[in-house]
Every structure is written in C-alpha cells, then in structure tokens.
Amino acid sequence: MEEKILYKIEEREKELVELLRKVIRIPSLTGEEGEAQEFLASYLKNLGMGVSIWEPDIEEIFNTFPEVAQYPSHWEHDLILPYDTLPSYEELVKTGNIKLLNYKNRPNVVGILKGKGGGRSLLLTGHIDNVTVEPKSDWAHDPFGAEVIDGKIYGRGASDMKGGLIASLSAIQSLIEADVPLTGDVIFASAVNEEHSGNGTLSMICKGTTADVAIVAEPSENQIFVATPGDVYWQLTVEGIPRSPGARWEGKEMVGISAIEKLPLAIQSLLKLEEEQNKMKPDPLYGTKNPFSCVIGEVSGGTYTTVTANQCVLRGCMYFAHGLGSVNKIMDQIKEYILKGTQSDSWFEQHPVKTAFLHHRNSSKINKDHPVVEIVYDSTKASSGKYPSVLGSPYCADMDMLVNQGKIPTIIYGPGTIAHAHKANELISIDEYISCVKALALSIYRWCK
Ligand SMILES: [Zn+2]
Structure with missing residues (x-):
C-alpha cells in the first residue's frame, strides 16, 4: 500500500508542482486571504471532503482566549495598536480601527476526510496569509509569478508557507486517489492571519477543530520541530x-x-x-x-x-x-x-x-518521544532515505495555540526554509516540496490507517 501511495505521488509530480504554482499566483497577503481561501474550499469539495468555511469572529476569540487573542492585522495598514496589559475587543472597537482590522472576506477553511471510524485523527494545518512584497524593487522575479528556475519555484509564500500547505493538501489527495482505506479522520485546515496575530487558528480552536495530533507544515527543511519560542x-x-x-x-x-x-x-x-x-x-x-x-x-x-x-x-x-x-x-x-x-x-x-x-x-513544546514524532521520522526515512533532526524551532508559529489552547500534540514539519521567508525572491525547492508530500502521505497513512 505504501508503495502505491508513493507511486501515485511520483506519477502526479508535475500536477503537484502546478497546483502549488497556481496557489502562489493567487495573492493572499495578510488581510486579503479571501480569493485563495475560496480556491482551497472548492478544491477540497472537489476531492469529496466535507468543507467548513467561516469568517473568524473577533469578539468570540477575545471572549474565549483573552490571554492570547490579538488584534487582527492587515499588511497595508500600519495599525499596530499598543496595549498596556492585554489587547481587548472593547479597546479595538473604541479605536475605530475595527473598520479596517477585521475578518470580512477573510475566511478560515477546514476540510475533513472522514475515516471509517475507530482510528486516530490527524490535523494538517497552516496559514494562507503572507507578508508584504515590499520593497518590490528587490525582487528579481514576479512575486506572484511562480516562475520555475533550476528546480525552484519563486514567489511570495513559496516557503512561508504555501509550499507546506499545498504539500499537506497533496498528501491527502494522493491517499484519496490511491483509494487508501483509513479508519481515522484526516483534517486539512488553512488559517488566516497567522502573521502578526494567530487569530485564524484561535478561531478554529473556538469552533472545535481538533484531532489527536497535528502537523503545522511551516518551513522546517523537512526537519521535525517539537518546540516553538515565545x-x-x-x-x-x-x-x-x-x-x-x-x-x-x-x-x-x-x-x-x-x-x-x-x-x-x-x-x-x-x-x-x-x-x-x-x-x-x-x-x-x-x-x-x-x-x-x-x-x-x-x-x-x-x-x-x-x-x-x-x-x-x-x-x-x-x-x-x-x-x-x-x-x-x-x-x-x-x-x-x-x-x-x-x-x-x-x-x-x-x-x-x-x-x-x-x-x-507563548512558547510551546511537546515531548520529543511522542508517537507523532516517531511516525513522521519513520515516514521521512521510508520515503526519502533521510534522517530528520528533532529540534526546537527558531521561530514562532501557530503551533503554540494548537498545543496550549487546543491541547493537541503538534509538531512543525514542512518544506522550505525560514531563511527565505518574509524576503524578496522567496523560493522553494521542488525536490523538498515533493519529499514533504511523500513523507506526509505516509505519515497520514500510518497514523490513520
Ligand atoms: Zn509562516
């Protein structure tokens, strides 16, 4: 069965690259995530997955998680609102900035591939939003062109983290197409406003998106991160x-x-x-x-x-x-x-x-001996012959909310590198992207079969 899954991925390699390029070509800067999210929602529906799509409710996020809720952010408006102790919904309303900083046309998207029952569930998650492309003059490639040169795709979000998000989606698709029977549910989630916030993921937790374990496909060069700093x-x-x-x-x-x-x-x-x-x-x-x-x-x-x-x-x-x-x-x-x-x-x-x-x-950490670490480690080894390191992440990510608020044992594992994130000429290696699809597909199979 595992050979069949890997064969499916190799057979469709060109399509997987084209899918990632297509998503890079849909701009989804923080605040403007709508079009890309609509695309993902209809893609999931076409795969036969159950899909939920909703705009995060800021008031609900502040009421449910007052300690960690943040003001919404938008790449275009330099409206970083200072707070003395904690930000609050009331303060946001008072400033009048809620007209600019909100989640209108910025929906979260969650798709579920239901298992037959009795198995373990897995959440594959990431953020669709990207930071500004300014200064544009620093780019040697169109930030939304998804040009392919020497085995690399160039564009905003290539590493952070459309590469990981679409690798997760492609891993699920490869299992569907290989007709692999699973007992546990596989959940795919694409969150808005991770950059400067985290409210997209908090809203998912508010709405009950959960699983036995989660993988955030932020760029880790396909290494396993079991901790994030605060x-x-x-x-x-x-x-x-x-x-x-x-x-x-x-x-x-x-x-x-x-x-x-x-x-x-x-x-x-x-x-x-x-x-x-x-x-x-x-x-x-x-x-x-x-x-x-x-x-x-x-x-x-x-x-x-x-x-x-x-x-x-x-x-x-x-x-x-x-x-x-x-x-x-x-x-x-x-x-x-x-x-x-x-x-x-x-x-x-x-x-x-x-x-x-x-x-x-906040910072976050899970035990490095957790079974999810072992599954992803072994799946990487089995699919690419490589031995991933198990490390602490050098950057913050929504893993902290999944662990601290969602109570879901979570790791970060994804293609690309943080060295290319938030910079001009952001890129991802196609080999690394495909390796990630394979490792995630085997991980899903081994965890949810
Ligand atoms: Zn990121």
Whole structure:
C-alpha cells in the first residue's frame, strides 16, 4: 500500500508542482486571504471532503482566549495598536480601527476526510496569509509569478508557507486517489492571519477543530520541530521637554531635556534583562544557543534639528525559548527592568517610561518521544532515505495555540526554509516540496490507517 501511495505521488509530480504554482499566483497577503481561501474550499469539495468555511469572529476569540487573542492585522495598514496589559475587543472597537482590522472576506477553511471510524485523527494545518512584497524593487522575479528556475519555484509564500500547505493538501489527495482505506479522520485546515496575530487558528480552536495530533507544515527543511519560542513585541515611549539651544539652560539648570538623550538608560535596562535571561539554562532542544534575544528594532523621535526632542518611541521584540516562563511573565519582567533600570536618573520619577506591547505569543513544546514524532521520522526515512533532526524551532508559529489552547500534540514539519521567508525572491525547492508530500502521505497513512 505504501508503495502505491508513493507511486501515485511520483506519477502526479508535475500536477503537484502546478497546483502549488497556481496557489502562489493567487495573492493572499495578510488581510486579503479571501480569493485563495475560496480556491482551497472548492478544491477540497472537489476531492469529496466535507468543507467548513467561516469568517473568524473577533469578539468570540477575545471572549474565549483573552490571554492570547490579538488584534487582527492587515499588511497595508500600519495599525499596530499598543496595549498596556492585554489587547481587548472593547479597546479595538473604541479605536475605530475595527473598520479596517477585521475578518470580512477573510475566511478560515477546514476540510475533513472522514475515516471509517475507530482510528486516530490527524490535523494538517497552516496559514494562507503572507507578508508584504515590499520593497518590490528587490525582487528579481514576479512575486506572484511562480516562475520555475533550476528546480525552484519563486514567489511570495513559496516557503512561508504555501509550499507546506499545498504539500499537506497533496498528501491527502494522493491517499484519496490511491483509494487508501483509513479508519481515522484526516483534517486539512488553512488559517488566516497567522502573521502578526494567530487569530485564524484561535478561531478554529473556538469552533472545535481538533484531532489527536497535528502537523503545522511551516518551513522546517523537512526537519521535525517539537518546540516553538515565545515572543513579545514592545514599545517604549520616553518624554522630554522641547527647548531651542538658547533656552536649554536656565542658569546652571537644564530645562531643555531631549527624550533621545534619556533613551540609553531604557535600552540598557532591556539589554540587562537579555543578559540575565541568557544565564538561564537553555532548553536542550536548542543546544548551546542562548535562549533569549532582545531586538532593538526601530526608533523615532524629535521634530526639529535645533529643538530638544519632546518624545521618543522605541520599538523592538524579545524571543524566548520554552522554559523561560509564560509571555505574561516576560511582559511583567520588561516593565520591572525598565522601572528598576531607570531609577538612577531622577528625570524618570516624574516622567516614567511608558511601556506598551504590540504582540505576544507563548512558547510551546511537546515531548520529543511522542508517537507523532516517531511516525513522521519513520515516514521521512521510508520515503526519502533521510534522517530528520528533532529540534526546537527558531521561530514562532501557530503551533503554540494548537498545543496550549487546543491541547493537541503538534509538531512543525514542512518544506522550505525560514531563511527565505518574509524576503524578496522567496523560493522553494521542488525536490523538498515533493519529499514533504511523500513523507506526509505516509505519515497520514500510518497514523490513520
Ligand atoms: Zn509562516
């Protein structure tokens, strides 16, 4: 039976490549997922699968998962809304941005291939949305052209993660076409708004999409990831007093204070937190790599060359390995370190740094001895002769919500590499894509037969 499945895939290799190219050619930037999702929904229906398609309900997501729900995002609107403790539906409505940030024409799609009953179920899931293609001038290929050159397909989403999503779909299709009898259900899910959010997957969990195990086909170069880090995006606002040069000093007293000259102490506080966290023992899955990264990303402030800056805004993010605690703990630590670290300057007594957050995600991990790991490991070996590594992921993904909120043991396994994600000239190797289809098809068969 396994030979028959692999033969079906080899026989249809050209079609599998064309299907992926077709989906890359349907733009589905975050906020504009509708057309691609409609395409997938009708494709699943044609395969004879039971299909659900719905627009995520933001209020329901916030009510069900208040700790992890995020504001919806859209690639075109730079509306990253800061929050002090947690984002909320009420705050979103109050800002008026719900007219731009919502899930209208942005449906989730779930298809079910029912087993005969009595078997184990498997969820194959991923996100359809992609980040911006800007700056377009950096692209040597049409980002929506899906050009094939030297065994690689170029286009936005090729690696992150239309490659993995369509590999999952093609794996299911190959089982249907090989007429393989299964006892457990196979569920295919395509979520919206993974980038900068995760609400698509949260909405699926709200609606009861579940299985005994799940595979998120994010790019892992067909290695198995059993953990994801958490992240928090933060924003610091530092105040100053605007004065021209002649008014900076009143006698010996400094009255023109630049917010920018006050910034280093705040930055040092964050770097101190990074240093302290990196004294912690990293999760063995990450080898000797430091478990905590502080990225100082963007700074803006001041209005005029000859006036002390009245305000300065610094944005950045922290990534933290599993084992360093919840994202809420890290958020509290950021506030605490800023408060402690700025105490040496009396300016901050009257003008404390305002700390806000822009996005937060928990880390996740499953036992590397879980049977789903073994099945995917053995299926990779059987289909390609390769021995995949079992690692911690270097990036965040919807795996955390499937594990933490959905209570589904989940791994990441997919073609492509994170090195190509979110960049110009994103690509995927056709060989890696086809290898993934084969490994996933055998995994489904072995798990659900
Ligand atoms: Zn992704």
